[in-house]
Amino acid sequence: MFVSGTRQFASLPSAAPRRAQSLWIAAVAVAAAMAVVLGIALTGWKVVAIVVALGGGLLLVRFPEIALGCLMVIGTFKAAPQFDSLPVDPTLVFVLVLLGVMGIRFCRKSTIPLPWELSLYVPIVLMMLLSLLYTPDLSGGLEKTARFVVINGVSILAPFAILDSPLKFKRFFMTLLTAGLIASLTSLNMLGGHERLTTPGGDTIQLGHDAALGIAILWFGLLPGQKVPVRVGLYAALGVMLVAMLGSGSRGPFIGLAGCILLSVWYRRRVGFRSGQLIFDFGALVILGALLLTVVSIPQESLAYLARLGDVQSATAFLGPRAALLRKGWQLTVEHPLAGVGIDGFPVLFTGIGNWPHSIPVELSSELGIGAAVSFLALQLVSLRTALKEFFMADERWRLTASLVLCFMVMEAISMLNTGNVNDNRQLWACLSLPFVLRYLRTAERSDDHAG
Numbered sequence: 001m002f003v004s005g006t007r008q009f010a011s012l013p014s015a016a017p018r019r020a021q022s023l024w025i026a027a028v029a030v031a032a033a034m035a036v037v038l039g040i041a042l043t044g045w046k047v048v049a050i051v052v053a054l055g056g057g058l059l060l061v062r063f064p065e066i067a068l069g070c071l072m073v074i075g076t077f078k079a080a081p082q083f084d085s086l087p088v089d090p091t092l093v094f095v096l097v098l099l100g101v102m103g104i105r106f107c108r109k110s111t112i113p114l115p116w117e118l119s120l121y122v123p124i125v126l127m128m129l130l131s132l133l134y135t136p137d138l139s140g141g142l143e144k145t146a147r148f149v150v151i152n153g154v155s156i157l158a159p160f161a162i163l164d165s166p167l168k169f170k171r172f173f174m175t176l177l178t179a180g181l182i183a184s185l186t187s188l189n190m191l192g193g194h195e196r197l198t199t200p201g202g203d204t205i206q207l208g209h210d211a212a213l214g215i216a217i218l219w220f221g222l223l224p225g226q227k228v229p230v231r232v233g234l235y236a237a238l239g240v241m242l243v244a245m246l247g248s249g250s251r252g253p254f255i256g257l258a259g260c261i262l263l264s265v266w267y268r269r270r271v272g273f274r275s276g277q278l279i280f281d282f283g284a285l286v287i288l289g290a291l292l293l294t295v296v297s298i299p300q301e302s303l304a305y306l307a308r309l310g311d312v313q314s315a316t317a318f319l320g321p322r323a324a325l326l327r328k329g330w331q332l333t334v335e336h337p338l339a340g341v342g343i344d345g346f347p348v349l350f351t352g353i354g355n356w357p358h359s360i361p362v363e364l365s366s367e368l369g370i371g372a373a374v375s376f377l378a379l380q381l382v383s384l385r386t387a388l389k390e391f392f393m394a395d396e397r398w399r400l401t402a403s404l405v406l407c408f409m410v411m412e413a414i415s416m417l418n419t420g421n422v423n424d425n426r427q428l429w430a431c432l433s434l435p436f437v438l439r440y441l442r443t444a445e446r447s448d449d450h451a452g
Contacts (some may be wrong), residue, residue, distance in 0.1 A: 037054045042285040057097070059109040064101040065168040067094050068158050070174025071151075072427045076183050076210055090177035098154050102161045111161040115436040117260025117386075120379040125149065127368035128343050133347045135342025135367075136349065142175050144344040147423045155430040157187075169438075171399045173217050173408075180214025181237055183207055184244030196305065197247030208250025209411070211241040212257040216407045219264060221400060223281060233286075238345070239288050246289075247298050249305035252418050256411040263391075263410070290390065322358045322418070325350065330358030333368035333373075356421040360428070363421055379432060380416075384409055392441065398442050406435045 018422050060067040071094040078090055104112045128145045135141040163169055187197040187207055217237055223234050228353045245253060261282075292298070328350045332341050347355040357363050365373035387406045394402035412428045420428075 011211055036284070057093075058443050060094070060097045061177065063103065063171060064098060064162045066160070067097045067101075068155075068162055068430070069172045069179070070094050071098065071155065071158075072430060073176060073179035073183075073210065075424070075426070076179060076203070076206050077198070077201065079203070095151060095154055098158050099161075101433075102154070102158055105161040108176045112164065112437055114157075114160060115440070117379060117382050117436060118156070118433075120375045120382075123375040124364065124368065126370045127340070127372045131340060131345075131368055132343040134339070136345045137342075137347070140344035140347070141342060144423060147343070152423065152426060152429045155426045156433055159430060159433045160340045163437055164441065165395060165435070166401050169396055169404070170221070173221060173404050176210075177214045177217040177221075180210040180212075180217075180241055183210045184214070187244045187247065188240070191243070191247065192299075193300060194299055196249045196299055196302045197244055204248045205250050205252070208245050208248035208253040209415055211245040211248065212250075212253035213408070214241045216260040216411065217404060219261065219281075220267060220403050220407055235284060235288060238285070239292060242289060243292055243296055243298065246292070246306065247302050249299075249302035251306060251308065253411065254306060256414040259410050259414070260407045263403070263407060269400050281353050282432045325357045326359060326362060327367040329359065329362035329408065333370065336366075336370070338369050340365065340367045340372070343367050348374050358419050358420060358421075358443050360416040360425065370406075372436075380413065383432045383435050386412065386439055390435055394438075394442065397445075398438065402438060404437065408434065 060070070071091065074090050074094060102111075105333075125148075128141075128148065132138065132141050132145065163172060183199050184207070185201050190197045195206055196204045198204050199210070218234060218238055223231065223238075226234065245257070329346065331344065332349065341349060346357065346363065357366060361373045361377060364376055387402075387409045388400070390402040391406045408427075408431045411427070412431045416428050417426055
């Protein structure tokens with residue numbers, strides 16, 4: 001049931017009780033015993049792999065906000081050939097860890113109350129289920145619906161069970177930053193070639209998105225106020241991600257990052273940093289970008305693809321192959337405005353290259369009808385409005401978190417308009433929940449302070 005009331009912030013779990021500590025001791029003991037047994041039974045690298053896996057599992061349970069961040073970015077890496085030999089899908093691992101933590105916390109009623117805004121998901125899910133009756137691809141529709149309900153459902157609900165402090169928000173965003181930096185570093189071996197830089201799995205758009213989001217997190221969360229030696233190291237990391245973003249040729253992340261950099265002007269004024277520091281960072285960013293363009297061998301195809309941002313006279317030239325996908329999506333929406341063609345029906349009815357319109361609103365309207373698309377856009381608007389309100393109202397304790405949340409939303413809002421599908425955009429569904437989590441925590445904390 002969706003509620004909008006507030007409880008005292010102090011009622012949220014802030015420290016582990018003794019029972020939880022004893023459970024952790026038991027869990028560690030069980031894990032150690034399993035590692036010993038497996039070490040006796042197995043030989044070679046498998047022993048090390050299993051011990052590392054057990055330790056990693058305990059770490060993720062102890063810090064589920066890191067598991068949530070990993071769920072957001074695992075798609076960047078798991079398509080790489082190195083992941084083919086894994087005995088289990090890493091996405092499943094993160095989902096199971098989060099489901100376990102969420103189940104315990106929801107049962108104990110130690111989570112943030114779900115806001116009424118989440119009811120806007122109801123028309124989308126209902127239409128998914130209803131459209132299974134008439135979709136042209138029942139098996140594909142069942143899979144797409146199940147993936148949305150389970151994986152995206154975890155992405156939507158997990159923040160309300162896990163992100164209950166600024167520190168946990170920070171760990172979540174640092175996980176995203178780390179993924180962006182790793183993806184950027186692995187793409188550098190493609191410099192000097194003719195093709196655009198990609199993630200380990202061969203995705204140019206995802207690389208641009210991860211790198212741009214990493215730059216934004218670094219720009220907001222780590223760079224302000226640092227001393228010069230530290231800033232030099234951070235500029236180096238920023239440069240690596242900037243090369244990856246430019247080398248990917250992805251235009252949406254470029255636009256989103258530009259918007260976030262502009263937001264930083266207001267953010268740094270609120271924080272109280274001198275204008276000279278902001279000018280210094282802007283100047284360093286511009287010089288670094290110009291230096292990289294002249295020194296680093298970024299593929300010409302990447303720069304040519306980015307240059308399409310200036311070609312707004314022709315939709316076909318600007319959008320490329322996605323223009324045909326969008327036209328088909330709008331055509332199906334006009335022909336089936338109320339109920340759509342059915343979940344996962346677009347790939348069956350589109351005979352060209354591509355499996356979805358690369359626009360979440362158009363995908364929803366073409367497969368589930370206008371009502372589902374309108375409900376999604378309404379959710380997007382109320383979430384963005386809440387994020388903006390928190391950005392302007394946040395006090396010193398929540399200012400950085402509110403800035404990162406708004407930055408995240410800007411990046412995902414631009415991304416969902418021109419790329420991906422409903423099950424690719426886990427970060428979109430997670431970011432839509434973050435403003436409501438932040439709103440509750442800030443309001444409840446203020447109420448608790450006044451009561452004290």
